[in-house]
Amino acid sequence: MSSLRTAIVKQFGNPTGVVGRIVGLILTVRPSNRERSQKTLALLDIQPADRVLEIGHGPGLALGWAAALASAGKVVGIDHSLLMHRQAARRNAQAIAQGRVELFAASANAMPDFGAPFDKVLAVNVHLFWNDRLATLVKVARVMRPGATIALTFQPRQPGATEQDAFEGGERIAADLRSAGFQSVRVEILKLRPVNGVCVLGILPE
Numbered sequence: 001m002s003s004l005r006t007a008i009v010k011q012f013g014n015p016t017g018v019v020g021r022i023v024g025l026i027l028t029v030r031p032s033n034r035e036r037s038q039k040t041l042a043l044l045d046i047q048p049a050d051r052v053l054e055i056g057h058g059p060g061l062a063l064g065w066a067a068a069l070a071s072a073g074k075v076v077g078i079d080h081s082l083l084m085h086r087q088a089a090r091r092n093a094q095a096i097a098q099g100r101v102e103l104f105a106a107s108a109n110a111m112p113d114f115g116a117p118f119d120k121v122l123a124v125n126v127h128l129f130w131n132d133r134l135a136t137l138v139k140v141a142r143v144m145r146p147g148a149t150i151a152l153t154f155q156p157r158q159p160g161a162t163e164q165d166a167f168e169g170g171e172r173i174a175a176d177l178r179s180a181g182f183q184s185v186r187v188e189i190l191k192l193r194p195v196n197g198v199c200v201l202g203i204l205p206e
């Protein structure tokens with residue numbers, strides 16, 4: 001792998017600097033990146049009054065799409081990359097000014113007080129970067145209302161990634177969600193190129 005490619009791949013977990021800008025561009029224009037977020041939002045079945053949290057929003061496209069769906073609700077985003085926070089803030093400036101979107105430069109491990117619980121939570125190709133996935137999911141569950149839905153999407157992107165990688169990733173996420181107390185956990189296959197992804201959904205018990 002070329003050194004530039006290696007540098008870019010490493011950056012996906014916390015984009016910074018010039019290479020981070022290339023990562024932001026890839027996340028913005030690559031069709032499968034856009035599609036996997038759109039498919040995740042469709043599976044979440046966002047309702048107009050929903051409060052939605054996106055963890056690891058990257059450049060912020062899905063925040064805007066979610067805000068259009070939660071037209072009478074609110075969309076909150078957190079990302080620990082200051083660069084992604086700034087890019088998402090620029091992209092969603094109008095919705096932020098209207099109070100329909102709110103962004104925090106924060107880690108899923110140390111979330112701010114959001115003031116009210118969420119009905120829907122999504123994280124797209126983010127869970128794989130968490131050091132202690134179970135502990136983080138337990139913290140995420142605390143900011144959700146009983147009966148709320150979480151969707152964790154994973155598309156393997158390493159060279160030579162296969163459907164089997166996606167399937168195994170989905171099984172691991174499903175196991176993590178069950179361990180964190182989520183119920184009705186199910187794995188949906190996302191038809192994507194160059195390789196399919198998975199969206200794993202779970203419901204916080206009432």
Ligand SMILES: C[S@@+](CC[C@H](N)C(=O)[O-])C[C@H]1O[C@@H](n2cnc3c(N)ncnc32)[C@H](O)[C@@H]1O
Nearest residue numbers: 012013014027056057058079080081107108124
């Ligand atoms: C591969 S990018 C995906 C971005 C976006 N969800 C998408 O699919 O286009 C992963 C994003 O998650 C963020 N991220 C990773 N771990 C995080 C954590 N623990 N807390 C907050 N953000 C995190 C990174 O900064 C990056 O913006």
